[in-house]
Amino acid sequence: MSDSETQTPAPAYQVLARKYRPETFADLVGQEAMVRTLKNAFAADRIAHAFIMTGIRGTGKTTTARIIAKGLNCVGADGSGGPTTEPCGQCEPCRAIAEGRHVDVLEMDAASRTGVGDIREIIDSVHYRAASARFKVYIIDEVHMLSTAAFNALLKTLEEPPAHVKFIFATTEIRKVPVTVLSRCQRFDLKRIEPEVMMGLLSKIAKSEAAEITEGALALITRAAEGSARDATSLLDQAISNGAGETNADQVRAMLGLADRGRVLDLFDMIMRGAAPEALAELAAQYSDGADPMAVLRDLAEITHWISVIKITPEAAEDPTTPPEERSRGLDMAGRLPMRVLSRMWQMLLKAIEEVALAPNAMMAAEMAVIRLTHVADLPDPESLVKKLQSQAAPGPAPGGAPAGGPYGGAVHAPMMGAPMAPARGPTMSGGQATALAQAPAIALPTFLHVIDLIRDKRDMLLLKEVEDGVKLVRYAPGRIEFQPSPLARADLAARLSQRLQGWTGLRWGISVVNEGGAPTLAEDRDAEENSARAEALENPLVQAAMLAFPGAKIADIRTPEAMAAAALAEALPEVEDEWDPFEDG
Secondary structure (H helix, E strand, C coil), X not given: CCHHHHXXXXXXXXXXXXXXXXXXXXXXXXXXXXXXXXXXXXXXXXXXXXEEEECCCCCCHHHHHHHHHHHHHCCCCCCCCCCCCCCCCCCXXXXXXXXXXXXXXXXXXXXXXXXXXXXXXXXXXXXXXXXXXXXXXXXXXXXXXXXXXXXXXXXXXHHCCCCCEEEEEEECCHHHCCHHHHCCCEEEECCCCCHHHHHHHHHHHHHHCCCEECHHHHHHHHHHHCCCXXXXXXXXHHHHHHHCCEECHHHHHHHHCCCCHHHHHHHHHHHHHCCHHHHHHHHHHHHHCCCCHHXXXXXXXXXXXXXXXXXXXXXXXXCCCCCHHHHHHHHHHHHHCCHHHHHHHHHHHHHHHHHHHHCCCHHHHHHHHHHHHHHHHCCCCHHHHHHHHHHHCCCCCCCCCCCCCCCCCCCCCCCCCCCCCCCCCCCCCCHHHHHHHHXXXXXXXXXXXXXXXXXXXXXXXXXXXXXXXXXXXXXXXXXXXXXEECCCCCCCHHHHHHHHHHHHHCCCCEEEECCCCCCCCHHHHHHHHHHHHHHHHHCCHHHHHHHHHXXXXXXXXXXXXXXXXXXXXXXXXXXXXXXXXXXXXX
């Protein structure tokens, strides 16, 4: 047999996330509170029969479960040891558990085995003692995926398991685990690993692998990992392969598809200054260098959030993953930018990210978002605008009430004979009132506006519109109307109005048409009043300053305090009388 045939094959490559998986509690980083509790429990022989580990991905839930299983069954190098939080890793139980081949340590993936039948296998086997270990350990990963029936089937065994059985659950969705299960377990919440701890871990692994990687590259990896040790080691593995020598921040940024954070800060500053041409040019340059438009907008949102937090708590700038230059720029922007501007920027960026995700061309959507952001960046907030308008406004009398409507004064109306005037937009009559008016027209319809109210109450909107636009009233008396038709009036308006009034009141109405002498129509009176109010409003210094601050702005509506009060009263809920209380003293 040749030498080549007798050579031992080289071991297969193992990814860093598995190669540097913690084997003891001493190797487990970032979870000091849990480690301290478990060490004290093992030392005092107060080991619970069930544990549940929860936290985000890659924080060590399953790893902790395996370390506990090894600590429970470790016998030491001499074979005489007991339960410990420092398993030796050399005895047969430790090696078998680490390799996943121990017959008494059973791992089950609840994501693929969710039913009652899978749990029944566990229930049937717990009564048999461990074959070779001290304890029989059941590790159920992603336990929240079990069905409701499976959880219920496990409750009795989980509450009173045999002394030789331990349960260890792991989940990322603790809220989906029934409270009846949680109450039977000791719960440990594994937190995200802090950035400085993560960077120390990655630096240690890089040295062990004889890989050269810069602090800036480690900071980018730590930020992208979001507190997950597995994500961080996987990214480190990829970065080492990508670097082919010393791995720097630019290589990691390209690997992750991120834009240069310094350039994103430049873009953010251009947007805040309202420099649209410069901002669009910078966005195009980043796009040509390979940056994803969506990633750029997300980086802008991240910077907006970061600066907002720094503005409230300046200590947040002391993040080890942030380079000193970025830290100083962030503190400077936090001091210059108002919180209202940052909040508006945040809201608009969230909307822009949604639009870019749905747009057929991401770059075009990103450019439109940048244009919007630059145009609103220098808009004043309401408080600053009011102060600015007050400073610009010349001293003068405040605007008065609404101008008189038409030549007769008061509210908008048409001339009437021998009766006090009522506002044209006053409250309409109810059905009962209209009936009473029909029975006594001389009393109930003393003015022409009461005729208008009757038409409105009968909901003849077409006739109401024709009367308001086409009747230039000359004389009015109950049962008699004389008017000059406007150019908008139809030829048969007098006949139709007489017919409708006779049908509603039961009396004959004489309506005649003349060629001159008519007053303005109700619509003309109303328009004149509105135009007069707008003209008076435009003379107000505050309004003039607002028009100068916002070119092209128009007055949309004018409301008097009386009209606003009437509208509020109309929309208010009716008062409810107090209910009779039989126990109340009379």
